Amino acid sequence: MSALDWVSAFFLAGGAFFLVVSTVGLLRLPDFFSRSHAVGKSETLGSLLLLAGLAIQNGFALESAKLVLILIFIAATNPSGVHVLSRAALRKGVPVWIHPDDVPEAERRAASAAEAARAERAAGTHGTDGADVTNREVAP
Amino acid sequence: MTSILLGLAIFLAVLLGMNFIRVILGPTLFDRLLAVGAIGTNAVLLLAIIGFVYGRPDGFLDLAITYAILNFVGVVAVAKFLDAKREVDPDALGQAAPLRGERDQ
Numbered sequence: 368m369s370a371l372d373w374v375s376a377f378f379l380a381g382g383a384f385f386l387v388v389s390t391v392g393l394l395r396l397p398d399f400f401s402r403s404h405a406v407g408k409s410e411t412l413g414s415l416l417l418l419a420g421l422a423i424q425n426g427f428a429l430e431s432a433k434l435v436l437i438l439i440f441i442a443a444t445n446p447s448g449v450h451v452l453s454r455a456a457l458r459k460g461v462p463v464w465i466h467p468d469d470v471p472e473a474e475r476r477a478a479s480a481a482e483a484a485r486a487e488r489a490a491g492t493h494g495t496d497g498a499d500v501t502n503r504e505v506a507p
Numbered sequence: 508m509t510s511i512l513l514g515l516a517i518f519l520a521v522l523l524g525m526n527f528i529r530v531i532l533g534p535t536l537f538d539r540l541l542a543v544g545a546i547g548t549n550a551v552l553l554l555a556i557i558g559f560v561y562g563r564p565d566g567f568l569d570l571a572i573t574y575a576i577l578n579f580v581g582v583v584a585v586a587k588f589l590d591a592k593r594e595v596d597p598d599a600l601g602q603a604a605p606l607r608g609e610r611d612q
Contacts, residue, residue: 402529
């Protein structure tokens with residue numbers, strides 16, 4: 368194997384590793400938002416490494432240009448797709464997982480947020496999206 | 508090198524199948540959508556690798572580009588639809604992810 372082959376193999380192995388990390392994260396993490404973190408970052412990095420490894424393996428040719436095109440496209444669209452999905456989920460009030468150690472602190476913070484939202488509503492203005500979401504999650 | 512790529516393709520196919528577990532289990536609608544997006548990305552990579560395994564990457568890379576574009580458009584369209592719709596079915600949102608975590612119960 369030439370030196371370029373070794374570099375390509377290194378990139379391919381790195382890409383495979385990060386794709387495994389992404390899949391494990393998607394399966395094991397506790398709620399939607401942490402799963403979107405796994406897919407948005409790890410999957411993107413794994414894809415980029417894998418496509419770069421293929422392009423290096425292929426050498427200087429038209430196929431490499433297409434691979435670079437796919438690489439740029441995935442680098443731009445994969446995180447933004449996950450972002451759009453996460454924003455929709457936040458607005459629709461998907462429950463947020465909180466670490467058990469942090470529950471009292473989170474409840475206190477949410478209670479004060481709910482208080483603020485109630486005061487705001489009493490003052491005749493509409494609460495923001497964020498306040499509504501907090502309100503909904505924390506109801507026992 | 509072709510055998511290495513073939514092994515990588517099989518490996519990626521296994522990962523793609525594992526993502527289906529989240530599509531089936533996913534407590535909320537958004538989990539399923541996220542997993543579908545991940546499957547789409549994996550499929551793009553799989554197409555690129557299969558092109559090199561078969562020795563004619565040209566056509567397969569065109570397929571991969573098309574698939575990447577369609578995947579992105581599909582995910583964004585559904586996300587925007589869910590965002591704009593006034594009410595999402597509460598069952599689809601699901602309370603399955605508990606606020607208090609798993610150790611607490």
